[in-house]
Amino acid sequence: MLHVVGKVSEFRERDGKIVEVDGKSIGVFRVDGRFFAIRNYCPHQGAPLCEGHVLAGLRAHDKPASVDESTLYIACPWHGWEYDIRTGQSYFGAGHAPARTYRVHTETGRRPGPYTADSYVVTVEDGDVVVDTSRRADANDREQEGTS
Structure with missing residues (x-):
C-alpha cells in the first residue's frame, strides 16, 4: 500500500522524519536527494531505532x-547497533569492535550482523514522498529508487 508521508521540501539532507504508517512507526531519511525508509524498531531489543544518530561509514582499509x-x-540509541539506512542490515553491536578482521588474509569493510531492520521502498511523486509498505526494500530497489 502506498502512503504519502510529506513533501520533499519537508525533508532536510541526512535528516529523518518519523511517521506513522499502517500502525507502524517508520523513519524516512533523505540522503543525497534519495529517500529511504526504515522501521523505527531495533530488532536487537526493540528500541526506537530512528531516534538514533545517522553516521557515515568508515573505510578501515585506507591508511589512515x-x-x-x-x-x-x-545507530540504535540504546546499545549502539548500527544498521545500513538503505537496507536495514546490522553491522555493529555492543561488544564488537568496528574494525577489520583477520584470518589468513585481511578482510576489509563491514561484516553483516545477525539483525535486519525492516526497510521500505520510497518514491517521489509530484513532490510528495511516498512510502510503500506492501513490500520490503531490497538491494535492487535501492539502486533504482529515489531518483524520480
Whole structure:
C-alpha cells in the first residue's frame, strides 16, 4: 500500500522524519536527494531505532582510515547497533569492535550482523514522498529508487 508521508521540501539532507504508517512507526531519511525508509524498531531489543544518530561509514582499509560518506548507518540509541539506512542490515553491536578482521588474509569493510531492520521502498511523486509498505526494500530497489 502506498502512503504519502510529506513533501520533499519537508525533508532536510541526512535528516529523518518519523511517521506513522499502517500502525507502524517508520523513519524516512533523505540522503543525497534519495529517500529511504526504515522501521523505527531495533530488532536487537526493540528500541526506537530512528531516534538514533545517522553516521557515515568508515573505510578501515585506507591508511589512515577515512570516512565513507556514500554509506550511512543509523545507530540504535540504546546499545549502539548500527544498521545500513538503505537496507536495514546490522553491522555493529555492543561488544564488537568496528574494525577489520583477520584470518589468513585481511578482510576489509563491514561484516553483516545477525539483525535486519525492516526497510521500505520510497518514491517521489509530484513532490510528495511516498512510502510503500506492501513490500520490503531490497538491494535492487535501492539502486533504482529515489531518483524520480
